[in-house]
Amino acid sequence: MHAPDTGGNPMPAPARRGRPALVSQDVLVDHALDLFVEKGYAATRLEDVALAAGVSKGTLYLYFDSKQALFAAVMRQGFVPALADGEARVAQHRGHGADLMRELLSGWWRTIGTTRLGGLHKLMLAEARNFPDIAALYHREVMARGCRLIARAIDYGHARGEFRVAGDARTVHAVMAPLLMRVLMTHSFACVSQSCRTEDGDADIAFSIEFVIRALEKNV
Amino acid sequence: MHAPDTGGNPMPAPARRGRPALVSQDVLVDHALDLFVEKGYAATRLEDVALAAGVSKGTLYLYFDSKQALFAAVMRQGFVPALADGEARVAQHRGHGADLMRELLSGWWRTIGTTRLGGLHKLMLAEARNFPDIAALYHREVMARGCRLIARAIDYGHARGEFRVAGDARTVHAVMAPLLMRVLMTHSFACVSQSCRTEDGDADIAFSIEFVIRALEKNV
Amino acid sequence: MHAPDTGGNPMPAPARRGRPALVSQDVLVDHALDLFVEKGYAATRLEDVALAAGVSKGTLYLYFDSKQALFAAVMRQGFVPALADGEARVAQHRGHGADLMRELLSGWWRTIGTTRLGGLHKLMLAEARNFPDIAALYHREVMARGCRLIARAIDYGHARGEFRVAGDARTVHAVMAPLLMRVLMTHSFACVSQSCRTEDGDADIAFSIEFVIRALEKNV
Amino acid sequence: MHAPDTGGNPMPAPARRGRPALVSQDVLVDHALDLFVEKGYAATRLEDVALAAGVSKGTLYLYFDSKQALFAAVMRQGFVPALADGEARVAQHRGHGADLMRELLSGWWRTIGTTRLGGLHKLMLAEARNFPDIAALYHREVMARGCRLIARAIDYGHARGEFRVAGDARTVHAVMAPLLMRVLMTHSFACVSQSCRTEDGDADIAFSIEFVIRALEKNV
DNA sequence: TATGAATGAGGTTTCATTCAT
C-alpha cells in the first residue's frame, strides 16, 4: 500500500522520463464514481468520464481496459476504506451494546449514507445482474464484511445480556434495512419527492436507529 | 394475461371490420415486465419483447410510442391490482393490530415479494433517476398509497393502545424496510450468493415481521 | 440450393409482409467481394460495402453478424460454383491427357484467373493467418477439392501411358504453380508493372500450360 | 543485425557528444520484420514492435516517420543481401546449366524459402495494393533483379545447347513459380494444414526443381 | 392491423501519431 522503505536513505529522484501524467487512476475513478452514481452505468459515457477528469477518451484506456474494468475499479476503491474504519470502531468499543449500535449505524450513515458511497450501493444493486463478477466481489468484500461487523456488535450486546437475540444473518438484515432503504430512496426518488430527501435526515435517522435498537433490546 | 371473459355468451361474428388484435397491450406488457425485471431497462431490447410476445418489432410500436412508454405501462399495470387488494384488507380488519400487521406484511410478501412484482420494485428503484416522470407516478400512485395503507394499520393498533407509536412516515418506513430490502437483494444478488435467495424464505420473513412488530408494540 | 419442390402444385403467393427487401445477401456479398479484393480485408470499411450496395451500414448487420461473417460468406459463395464446373469437365473427358490438362488449366484461367475470383485467392492467401477458421474452410473446400481435380487429370494421362508421373500432391503443386502465381502477381503488382498485367495474357498462359505439360509428358 | 565491424582498430573514446544510440534502426527493422511477417501489416501494432526491440513507442518515431516508412525499410533491408549473394553465384558458375539452376534454386530455397524472408515475399504480395510506392520499389529492386538472375542462368544453359528455351520473362516465371508458391503456402496455410508445412520439404523442393529443369531441357 | 426491412445516431474500443519532459 505504501512505497517500500528505503532504509532512511533519501529516495533518489524517481528518474521520471516522458511527460508527467495529467491524471491518475484515482482521479478517473473519482469522476467515474460521480457519473455512474448520477446517471447509472449504461447512461454514463466513457467520454464524459474522461472529459470530467480533463483528459480525452483515449487516455481513459491507458488506465482501464474497458468500461467494465472501470466500473470494477470504482466498486473496489469505493468501499474498502469505509469498511476498515468501521471494523476499527467495533474492536475498540467498551460500554453498552446499544451505544455501540448507535455509533456504528450513525457512523455508517455519516460516512456512507450521506455521501456518494450511498449512491454506489444503489448502483451495485441496480447493476448486479449485469455484472455477476463484480457483484460477487461486492458481495464478498463489502456486504459480507459489513454484515460481520454488525453481527459482532449484536453479539457483543447479547453477550452482555442487553440484547435478546444474537447476531445471526436475519437479525443483521433487519437492523441494516431501514438505513439502507433510506439511502436507496434518496438516490432514487429524491428528485421526485421531498419526503425522500435526506436534508433534515438526522432526526429521521436517529428514529430509525432507535427503532431497531428497541427491537433488539430486552424489555426493561 | 388471457382474453376477457365474454360471460359464456357465444360471440357472434363480430360486426366490427378487420380482425381483432392478435395481441393486446396486456400481452406485450406482460412479457416486457419479465424482460425488464430479468435484464434491466437498458439491456432489454424491444425486439426481444416483441419476439417473446409473438409479434414483430413494428407491431410493438402500434401499441406504445417508445420504449419509455412501454416501461411506463409496465409500471402502471404492475402495481395497481396489488394495491387495491391490500386496501380492501385493511378496511375489513377487526382484532389485534399485530395480527393486522402480520396479515398485511405477509400478504405483501406473498403477492409481491415472491413474484415478479418484487423485481418491478427493484427496477423502478434502479431507473428512477433516468425516468423522473415515471418515478413520480410510481411514487404517487404506488409508494404513497402503500405507505398510507401501512400507516392506517399502525394507527389502528395505536388507537387500540397496542402500539406505542402512530403511523407517521418514519415508522412506516422502518416497518417496510426489512421486507423491501429482502426483495431487492433477491433480485440483485441471488445469482451471486445463496444467502440472498428466497427459498426457505418463509421463516426469515416471519422473523422480519416479528422483529418490526416487537419494535411497534408496547412492552408487556 | 433450390426451393423444395411442391409437387407440381402452383406455389401460392409467398404472402410477403412488410417492405420488400432492397438487397439480398448475394448482392451484399457481391459488393463485398469487390471491395475486399480491391482494398484488402482491413482496409475495407463495412460502411463502404453497404453504400456500394445502396443500403446503410445497419442494414448489413441484418444479413451478417460481423465483418468476419461477411468475409466467410464471400469465400464460401465465391468458389463453390467454379469448382463444380471443373469437376464436371474432368468426369466427361475422353482423349489425350495433355488435352484434358489444357482444357482444365485454360478453363481455370478463364473462369478464375481473369475474374475477381483470382483476387479472392490472393485475398485468402493474404488473410489466412488472421482467420484460421475461414482459412481451414478454404483449404478443405476449395484447395483440396481443386487439387483432387488436377490429380485426377494427371492420373488419367498417366494411366494412358502419356504422362511419366502420377497425380501426387507434389506434381499437382508444380502444375498449378505458374497459373496461380500469375494470378497473384496480377492482383498485387499490376498497378506497378506492365509486365504483371494480364492483358495480352493468353499467349503467356498458353506458354505456361505447355511448359508444365512438357514436364509431365514422356519424351517422344 | 549487429553493430558494424570497426575493423579491429580500438575505437577511442568518441569525440561526439551524447551517448550512442541504444538501439539502431536495424534492431527495429529486425523485430518489425518478425511481426509484420507473423501478423500482417494491419495487425502489427507499432507498440509491439517497439516493445520487442526494447524501446518505447516514441523512440520508434525518432527513426521512422510513420508505420509505412518502417514497412519500407523492412522491405528494403530484407532483400538486398540475398540478391547480391545470388548474383555472385551466377557470375562464377562453370559447368552444366542444369547444375547452375539446381544451385540457384536450392540456394534461394535455403536462404529465402525457409527463412523469414519467405514471409516477406508473402507480405509484399499481400500489401502491394495498399503501398504502390513500396511495391514499385520491390518490383524494381527485388523482383526484376531476381528475374534477371534466373534469366541469365537459363540463357547460360541455352547458349550451351542444353536448354531448349532462352531466359525470357515467361520462362523465368514458370521456373520460379513452384518454389514461390510453396513459400506463400507455408506462410498462409501452414497453421491450417499439415500438407502446407515445409518440414520434410527438402525432397519436395528437389522434386519441384527437377520438374522445371525437365521442362527446360532438350529431350535426350 | 401487422410486418419486417431499413435507418443512423451513438456508443465502445483501437492505435498511429504527437508532445512535453
Next chain:
DNA sequence: AATGAATGAAACCTCATTCAT
C-alpha cells in the same frame, strides 16, 4: 536521444425508431 502520457480520428457494432407494403 529517449520516454511514455496524451490525443482523436476512425472503425465496428447495437438498437430504438421509422416506413413501405
